[in-house]
Every structure is written in structure tokens, then in C-alpha cells.
Amino acid sequence: MDSGYEKEQFTTISFKHSVAKKFRSFSKKMQASNSMTLLMMLDFFEANNLSPNESIGPTIHTLENLIKKRVSAVIAILRDMEKSQTRPTVAMMQSLFQEIEPKNKPLLVEKKNLKEEGKIRFQEKQNRNNEL
CATH class of the missing domain: 1.10.1220 (Arc Repressor Mutant)
Structure with missing residues (x-):
């Protein structure tokens, strides 16, 4: 029933x-x-x-076209955001975080006051704060 x-x-x-x-x-x-x-x-x-x-056909077809247009508009917005916001931001971040190469400092320095031939000609440079 x-x-x-x-x-x-x-x-x-x-x-x-x-x-x-x-x-x-x-x-x-x-x-x-x-x-x-x-x-x-x-x-x-x-x-x-x-x-x-x-007939239902044209209304469903019309809705399908409307949805396709909306999806295309969203894709265009996302591409514009990528071009104008994402790529420049990524480029800035990469430039900030790139490794900065350390300055080449000479490890060995020639002694200027050599009186004896048997002594070492080169030695490491020492900082004034670290001298004993």
C-alpha cells in the first residue's frame, strides 16, 4: 500500500x-x-x-556552455595570478635565499721579515683577537 x-x-x-x-x-x-x-x-x-x-536538450546544452565559460574564466584568473604574483614572488624568494659565496681570503701569507733561510716562508694569518 x-x-x-x-x-x-x-x-x-x-x-x-x-x-x-x-x-x-x-x-x-x-x-x-x-x-x-x-x-x-x-x-x-x-x-x-x-x-x-x-525539450530538455537545449537547456542542458546551455548550462554546459555556461559552465565551460565559467571554468575558462577561472583558468584565466589563475594564469594572471601566476604571472603577476606567484612568479615574481618566487623570483624574489630565490634571490634572497641563494647562497652567497664567501669572499676568498688568503689562507697563507708570506712573512716579510725573513732573516734566516731555514724558517718557514708562509704561515696562516691570525686575527688580533685570537693572538696569545
């Missing part, structure tokens, strides 16, 4: 035999009674503001 409609009475509607046969087979596919199938169909048409005389 149809839930919510148990106490309602039946009424008759006249259909052509071929239409009634087609509707009954559709009701079986929907796994609902004839009354509930007809009610679902009417609710569908009313909820979607459709008429059986109108």
Missing part, C-alpha cells in the same frame, strides 16, 4: 489501452504503484519547472 495515502479512495481515469500498458510497465520498473509513479512524475515536473511539451 502507498504510505500516507492508505485512507484515500480510488478514482478512475480513462487512458488508451497502449498508454495504460506502457505506464504499467514503467511503474513496475520504478517499483512503485501506479498512483505513486504518477505522483512522482508530477512532483518532478513541478519541482524542476518543466513542461512535457518542452
Whole structure:
């Protein structure tokens, strides 16, 4: 029995035999009674503001084109953001974090006051703070 409609009475509607046969087979596919199938169909048409005389094709095609245009617009916005914001920011960050090569300082310095030939000619430069 149809839930919510148990106490309602039946009424008759006249259909052509071929239409009634087609509707009954559709009701079986929907796994609902004839009354509930007809009610679902009417609710569908009313909820979607459709008429059986109108074609659904162009409206779906129109929606598809609208969605494609919106997606294209979003892609254009993202590309513009990448060009104007992301790439310059990445370039600045890379230039900031690039390794700065240390200055080449001489490790060995020649002694200027050599009086004896047997002494070492080169020694490491020492900082004045680190001298003993």
C-alpha cells in the first residue's frame, strides 16, 4: 500500500489501452504503484519547472556552455595570478635565499721579515683577537 495515502479512495481515469500498458510497465520498473509513479512524475515536473511539451536538450546544452565559460574564466584568473604574483614572488624568494659565496681570503701569507733561510716562508694569518 502507498504510505500516507492508505485512507484515500480510488478514482478512475480513462487512458488508451497502449498508454495504460506502457505506464504499467514503467511503474513496475520504478517499483512503485501506479498512483505513486504518477505522483512522482508530477512532483518532478513541478519541482524542476518543466513542461512535457518542452525539450530538455537545449537547456542542458546551455548550462554546459555556461559552465565551460565559467571554468575558462577561472583558468584565466589563475594564469594572471601566476604571472603577476606567484612568479615574481618566487623570483624574489630565490634571490634572497641563494647562497652567497664567501669572499676568498688568503689562507697563507708570506712573512716579510725573513732573516734566516731555514724558517718557514708562509704561515696562516691570525686575527688580533685570537693572538696569545
